[in-house]
Structure formats: C-alpha cells, structure tokens
Amino acid sequence: MKRFWNGYQKAIADDHYFYERSCIRQTFFPGSEAAFLKILREELGKDICDNPHQHTCTGIGYHSDVVPFETTMTVVARLFSLMTECGYRNYVPSCVTSFGVFTEMLAKWEEEPELKEKARQYLWDACRREFEVPDNIAHPSDIIFKFRFDLKPKMKYQLVNRFTGKPLRVVEHIGCHYAKIFTHAGIGNAEFPYVLAGMIEAWGGEVIDYPERRHCCGFGFRQYLVQENRGYSIANTQKKFESMESYEPDFILTNCPGCNMFLDKWQYTIAEMEHKTYDKEGYGIPVLTYEELTGLLLGYDPWSLGLQIHQVQCERLMDKIGIPYNPAEKYCDFTGRRLPSPEKPEFLKV
Amino acid sequence: MNLIEHLKEDVRFEESLKACMNCGVCTAICPAAEFYDYDPRRICDLVQRGDEEEIEQVLRSDTIWYCGQCMSCKTRCPRGNVPGELISVLRKVSQELGLFRHSEKGRQQVLLMNSVHRNIMEIGYCVYPDRVDPDYHPEQGPIWRWYHEHIADIAPKLGANYHGAGPGALRDISEEDLQEVRKIFEVTGGTEFSEKVKKNS
Ligand code: SF4
Numbered sequence: 098m099k100r101f102w103n104g105y106q107k108a109i110a111d112d113h114y115f116y117e118r119s120c121i122r123q124t125f126f127p128g129s130e131a132a133f134l135k136i137l138r139e140e141l142g143k144d145i146c147d148n149p150h151q152h153t154c155t156g157i158g159y160h161s162d163v164v165p166f167e168t169t170m171t172v173v174a175r176l177f178s179l180m181t182e183c184g185y186r187n188y189v190p191s192c193v194t195s196f197g198v199f200t201e202m203l204a205k206w207e208e209e210p211e212l213k214e215k216a217r218q219y220l221w222d223a224c225r226r227e228f229e230v231p232d233n234i235a236h237p238s239d240i241i242f243k244f245r246f247d248l249k250p251k252m253k254y255q256l257v258n259r260f261t262g263k264p265l266r267v268v269e270h271i272g273c274h275y276a277k278i279f280t281h282a283g284i285g286n287a288e289f290p291y292v293l294a295g296m297i298e299a300w301g302g303e304v305i306d307y308p309e310r311r312h313c314c315g316f317g318f319r320q321y322l323v324q325e326n327r328g329y330s331i332a333n334t335q336k337k338f339e340s341m342e343s344y345e346p347d348f349i350l351t352n353c354p355g356c357n358m359f360l361d362k363w364q365y366t367i368a369e370m371e372h373k374t375y376d377k378e379g380y381g382i383p384v385l386t387y388e389e390l391t392g393l394l395l396g397y398d399p400w401s402l403g404l405q406i407h408q409v410q411c412e413r414l415m416d417k418i419g420i421p422y423n424p425a426e427k428y429c430d431f432t433g434r435r436l437p438s439p440e441k442p443e444f445l446k447v
Numbered sequence: 448m449n450l451i452e453h454l455k456e457d458v459r460f461e462e463s464l465k466a467c468m469n470c471g472v473c474t475a476i477c478p479a480a481e482f483y484d485y486d487p488r489r490i491c492d493l494v495q496r497g498d499e500e501e502i503e504q505v506l507r508s509d510t511i512w513y514c515g516q517c518m519s520c521k522t523r524c525p526r527g528n529v530p531g532e533l534i535s536v537l538r539k540v541s542q543e544l545g546l547f548r549h550s551e552k553g554r555q556q557v558l559l560m561n562s563v564h565r566n567i568m569e570i571g572y573c574v575y576p577d578r579v580d581p582d583y584h585p586e587q588g589p590i591w592r593w594y595h596e597h598i599a600d601i602a603p604k605l606g607a608n609y610h611g612a613g614p615g616a617l618r619d620i621s622e623e624d625l626q627e628v629r630k631i632f633e634v635t636g637g638t639e640f641s642e643k644v645k646k647n648s
C-alpha cells in the first residue's frame with residue numbers, strides 16, 4: 098500500500114532555488130510573485146535567486162504552434178544555463194505552462210540523449226553558453242505545500258468562517274499541465290490532486306470534490322488567444338462553474354495564473370452576458386492564487402498582494418475569515434494617492 | 448517527400464502515436480470534442496492508416512486547429528499515445544507546407560504570429576500587460592481597463608518593476624538578453640518558420 102502511494106509523491110528540494118518568472122503571472126498577478134519571494138525569504142529563511150537575465154520559456158507560443166519544438170527546447174536550455182551560471186541546481190518555474198514545458202524537455206532528453214546534445218549544440222551556436230540540467234524541478238506551489246506546516250504557526254488567520262465556526266469550503270484547480278502531461282511531476286498525480294488540497298486542509302479549510310474538478314479551465318491557447326475562438330474557452334470554464342455551483346464554494350484556489358485569470362474573468366463575462374453568477378448573492382466566487390492565499394493568512398496587506406485587480410471582489414471572503422482591510426486604500430497608487438475608481442460591471446455586483 | 452515522412456521528421460511524432468486501438472478514451476475526456484465537431488480518436492486512426500490523401504485533407508482542414516492542448520488525452524490513453532502532441536506535429540507540418548492557408552482556423556496562425564511570436568521577439572515575453580488591449584479583451588472587464596490605464600502607478604505597490612532595469616516582475620529585458628533569444632530563434636529555425644507562415648498567409 099505504501100509503495101502504491103509513492104507514485105503520488107514527489108521530491109521537492111529543501112533550499113537554494115532558481116526562480117523563473119511567468120509571463121502570465123506577472124501580467125495578471127504580479128503581487129503573487131512578490132509574495133512568493135517574500136514568503137520564501139522572510140518567513141522560511143530560504144535562498145532563492147531572481148535572475149535579471151531570464152525571459153519567457155515560450156510555452157504559450159509553443160502550445161499555440163507558433164514556436165517550433167527545437168526553438169523552445171533551446172530557450173529552455175538558455176534558462177538552465179542561467180541557473181548553472183549562478184550555481185543553482187533547483188529550478189522553480191512560476192507558471193504551470195512553463196512547468197509542463199520544462200518537465201517535457203527533461204523527459205525527452207532522458208528518452209533521447211541525442212536530443213539533449215542537439216540542444217547543447219544549438220545553445221552553443223546561438224549564445225556560446227553551456228548548461229546543466231537541474232537536480233530538481235518544483236512548481237512554487239510544491240514548495241509552499243512542502244512547508245505548509247512550517248508556515249501554519251506564523252499565520253494570523255485560518256480557513257474558518259468566523260461567523261459559523263465551520264471550515265471554509267474550497268474548490269481547487271491544479272491546471273492541466275501540472276500533472277496531466279507527466280503525472281509523476283505533480284503531488285498526488287492527476288488522479289488525486291493534492292498540492293493545493295494539502296494547503297487547504299493544513300490551514301483549516303475543507304476541499305470540495307466536485308464532478309468537473311479535473312476538467313480544463315478552458316484556456317486552450319489558440320482557443321482563447323484568437324478572439325473568434327473564445328467561445329471554446331468560456332464554454333469549458335462554464336462547465337466547471339455549473340458543476341461546482343451546488344457545493345457553494347467560499348472561494349476557488351488555483352495553481353496556474355492562466356486558470357486563475359479565466360476563472361475570475363469568465364465569471365464577469367457570464368454575469369454580463371447571461372445575468373448568471375455561481376454564488377447566491379450575485380458577487381461571484383472569489384478566485385485566489387496560492388501565493389495570495391498564503392500571504393493573506395500570514396497577514397499581508399491585501400492591496401499589496403493585488404486583490405484589487407481581480408474582477409470578482411474578495412472583501413466578502415476576507416470578512417468571513419476575519420481579515421481586516423482598509424477600503425480607502427484599495428484604489429490608491431504606491432504613494433497613497435487615490436486613483437479614480439474602476440467602472441462597475443452592469444450585472445456582477447462588486 | 449511524402450507526408451508521413453514529413454510527420455516522422457518531427458522528433459515528437461513517434462512518441463505521440465505508438466499504436467492506437469481506437470478505444471475513444473481520448474475523445475471521451477477531450478474538452479475540444481465537447482465544443483467542436485472534433486474527435487482525436489479519428490485523427491489518431493487516420494494518421495495510423497497512413498493514407499497520404501487523407502492526411503493531406505486533414506492538414507488542409509479546420510479539424511487540426513480545434514485542439515486546446517490541454518493534454519488530458521495523454522493522461523488517459525491506455526496505449527500511451529498523445530493525441531494532443533500528434534496534433535501539434537500535424538500543425539507544424541501544415542504550416543511548413545503552407546497547407547494551413549486552406550482552412551479558416553488555420554489562417555488564424557498569422558494572428559498568433561503577429562501577437563505571441565512578435566511579443567517574444569520584441570520584448571522577450573509571450574504576454575505583457577501593455578499588449579493586452581482592453582478593447583480587444585472585453586472579457587477582462589472594467590478592472591482590467593482600470594489596471595491597464597494606471598499600471599505605472601499601481602505596479603510598484605505590487606512589488607513589480609514595471610519597465611524597470613534589473614530583476615523583478617514586468618521588468619524590461621535587456622537588449623543583450625533579447626539578442627540571445629533572437630539568435631536562438633534564428634539558429635533553431637524559429638524565425639524562418641514564422642516568416643514562412645506569414646508569407647503563406
Ligand atoms: S485513447 Fe489512445 S488508444 Fe484510445 S483512441 Fe485515443 S489515442 Fe487511440
């Protein structure tokens with residue numbers, strides 16, 4: 098029995114990480130990246146390198162079929178060379194798409210060592226660089242998961258509804274490329290997604306196991322990126338909302354920044370198009386990144402985490418947990434100057 | 448060269464289609480099959496049959512452009528095939544040979560070349576807030592319009608280094624690093640590939 102469950106676990110390095118930023122996460126949730134680095138350095142005392150020479154992994158382009166395999170493979174090799182140059186061996190890509198791309202390349206190189214040699218040659222020809230493959234690849238959520246019980250005593254709040262005393266009920270979404278491409282790469286595999294569930298349970302919440310839990314968020318790369326195709330994207334996300342609705346989740350927790358954006362923004366779109374929300378009061382279901390959730394429970398300021406740039410508002414969730422916030426600072430800039438408020442949606446309540 | 452030979456030239460081909468037994472499990476799990484008239488089982492079967500005429504037809508069709516690359520099929524296929532990866536190989540060959548221009552969905556590739564590919568070449572990111580135009584993205588809602596308009600004033604509060612030098616979220620990537628990325632595209636055929644697609648569009 099024990100051996101059976103081994104297949105659902107993964108090794109996660111203890112310290113000395115090389116961080117790779119995500120195009121999508123920094124575009125939509127830059128506060129999450131800052132929070133992750135702060136949590137690692139200040140709460141856990143870990144060493145993590147934020148290298149200025151990094152760039153996209155090309156993952157969005159690769160899966161939209163505008164970047165060939167060989168090109169993506171060599172871009173990955175350059176990112177590994179930056180890690181090697183700085184003396185690190187543990188690679189931490191901040192995006193599930195990137196995570197999938199890196200695990201794919203490592204698997205291909207292991208199966209066909211000549212491909213790795215080809216990558217070495219391409220990289221040398223293009224940049225005169227060399228690289229080592231990492232000893233360990235972990236998604237940032239894997240690291241938070243690993244240290245979830247170390248973080249717990251530092252937390253000011255728990256996932257408990259302070260009005261009822263009951264655990265908050267949470268929908269989690271790990272994102273397809275976290276464990277569907279290489280199931281061994283994800284904690285709990287694709288079958289028993291546990292990376293986020295482990296955090297939720299450790300911090301007092303209850304995980305909702307609903308029928309479409311493993312269904313795609315609907316991104317579909319070209320199916321969202323090309324405006325004409327977006328029906329695919331929203332239809333698949335809607336399928337998830339319909340499936341989770343009757344379980345009345347207090348919020349949704351995501352692993353991948355893309356999924357987070359879709360689960361947040363499509364709620365707004367569906368509300369405006371069909372006058373339908375998936376909570377009872379018409380505000381929608383808040384969608385948090387795991388960095389935002391960890392930061393909130395540790396007592397970080399919600400407006401520095403970036404909750405104000407979500408379309409579904411998070412104040413009602415913070416009220417339930419008992420997290421204080423200053424509404425007057427929500428739409429202030431970094432100097433404290435008040436900016437004009439965003440427009441209100443017509444139907445979705447904010 | 449016949450089309451099967453072209454497909455085999457892609458290093459991913461062999462792994463993506465080992466032996467399909469036509470069970471349809473991939474189709475059962477496929478989000479694209481729910482939304483479009485699309486059936487990954489049939490694609491695997493068709494390529495496996497190896498009929499050149501049929502393969503050419505599919506390379507000219509909308510069908511290969513329906514997949515969302517979620518890779519749910521990889522997890523489930525009892526034979527270890529990867530229909531989503533096979534699709535990627537078919538799309539590559541369709542673009543290499545200019546066959547994509549015969550399909551409406553295929554012709555959308557030029558839009559992606561002019562957005563995602565161009566972003567990588569110009570700024571080193573696939574996506575960047577300045578390039579997510581609220582007018583082209585009404586689904587992003589009023590909050591995105593607000594953020595987009597005030598990003599320079601908000602980003603520092605979120606710990607981002609918007610258009611700054613050095614490390615951090617949303618920083619500008621240095622010209623030296625961009626040059627290396629562009630050189631990789633040149634050496635590995637990424638630049639030539641995009642030019643071919645644009646020329647054939
Ligand atoms: S699941 Fe695998 S074996 Fe079954 S039809 Fe799909 S590709 Fe073929």
Ligand code: SF4
Nearest residue numbers: 477514515518520531
């Ligand atoms: S990768 Fe494509 S073919 Fe496979 S399940 Fe996803 S949408 Fe369907």
